[in-house]
Amino acid sequence: MPHKNEIWLPYNTRKVDIYNKYAEECEERSQKFCCEESFRNMWKYFYPHVSIKTCSLFTKCTICVRLGRNLAKTRDPVKRREIKLKRQEHDARQMAERLAYYQRREAARKEPEKYLSLIVDGMDQAKTYLPHFVGDKSKDLTTADQMKVHVSGVISHGHGLRTTYVDFFEYPHDSNLTLNLLLKLLGKLRKPLPPILYIQADNCYRENKNKFMLAFLDMLVHMKIFREIRCSAVWPTNYVIKRPTPLNN
Structure with a gap:
């Protein structure tokens, strides 16, 4: 954040998803990678300033909100995989911009x-x-x-x-x-x-x-x-x- 000595990852991000992404990239490059427990320990020790907020300080785009809600509603692994793929494509397009x-x-x-x-x-x-x-503000205001x-x-x-x-x-x-x-x-x-x-x-x-x-x-x-x-x-x-x-x- 520009006004704080902190790095906030997007709202609703999960560490397990970040680890899975890291493991997938290592496998694609034929590189060794650590287990999830070591990954979390390194995060805690080397990157204590990187955190995931439980609530968002900023508004999110309509597509992000819709995909997030659809993902939370379904437990079908096929549908969840499709939604995650759409969200990755959407995030990649935003990052490209x-x-x-x-x-x-x-x-x-x-x-x-x-x-x-x-x-x-x-x-x-x-x-x-x-x-x-x-x-906190008074409810009278x-x-x-x-x-x-x-x-x-x-x-x-x-x-x-x-x-x-x-x-x-x-x-x-x-x-x-x-x-x-x-x-x-x-x-x-x-x-x-x-x-x-x-x-x-x-x-x-x-x-x-x-x-x-x-x-x-x-x-x-x-x-x-x-x-x-x-x-x-x-x-x-x-x-x-x-x-x-x-x-x-």
């Missing part, structure tokens, strides 16, 4: 004159309401008694710019919010801007996956502010806008 984002981020850090990589996100609303209380505060952040990888914006829900949280955040950050960056822009955003149709967002990005390319824009969201969304290149005679 994360790795692609890391590659784009690293490209912007190594060649800031060529790439601009931005990530836009907002905090969970319930965590930013004021006043903020540590620990409701969200209606608190000031609604929303915090959004934008990071420009490779250009050393991190910005935070606060609003009090004075305007709708739709594509207008996202576009204003992007405009404010682009205005702060040094000129000229790199020719290729990467944007990583939430997989939310209200704020990012809509015609207004696409029209704005298309306008940036049409006005030759950027030659190419790649906007990526949490799987499966990924769309690209490029400026047409004249054909050579």
Whole structure:
């Protein structure tokens, strides 16, 4: 976790599943592997900071929740194997998207004159309401008694710019919010801007996956502010806008 010296594995992960995966990979490579008891002892001794939480601090995607529920409902070994395979494929696709984002981020850090990589996100609303209380809250306190505060952040990888914006829900949280955040950050960056822009955003149709967002990005390319824009969201969304290149005679 970025705010704690801990590593949390996904909610509902089981150590036996991790061991089985480790044993399978060793068998595929024709390598020796330890027994499950030794595996657990090494985990406890060498990786005490790696833990599995019994509850999730973050919301999960619909597919993860559905597969988890289906797995908990059935005891049929064939169906359980099919569900586990689907979950592995889903996790692999999500990890591939994360790795692609890391590659784009690293490209912007190594060649800031060529790439601009931005990530836009907002905090969970319930965590930013004021006043903020540590620990248990009284049942007499409701969200209606608190000031609604929303915090959004934008990071420009490779250009050393991190910005935070606060609003009090004075305007709708739709594509207008996202576009204003992007405009404010682009205005702060040094000129000229790199020719290729990467944007990583939430997989939310209200704020990012809509015609207004696409029209704005298309306008940036049409006005030759950027030659190419790649906007990526949490799987499966990924769309690209490029400026047409004249054909050579």
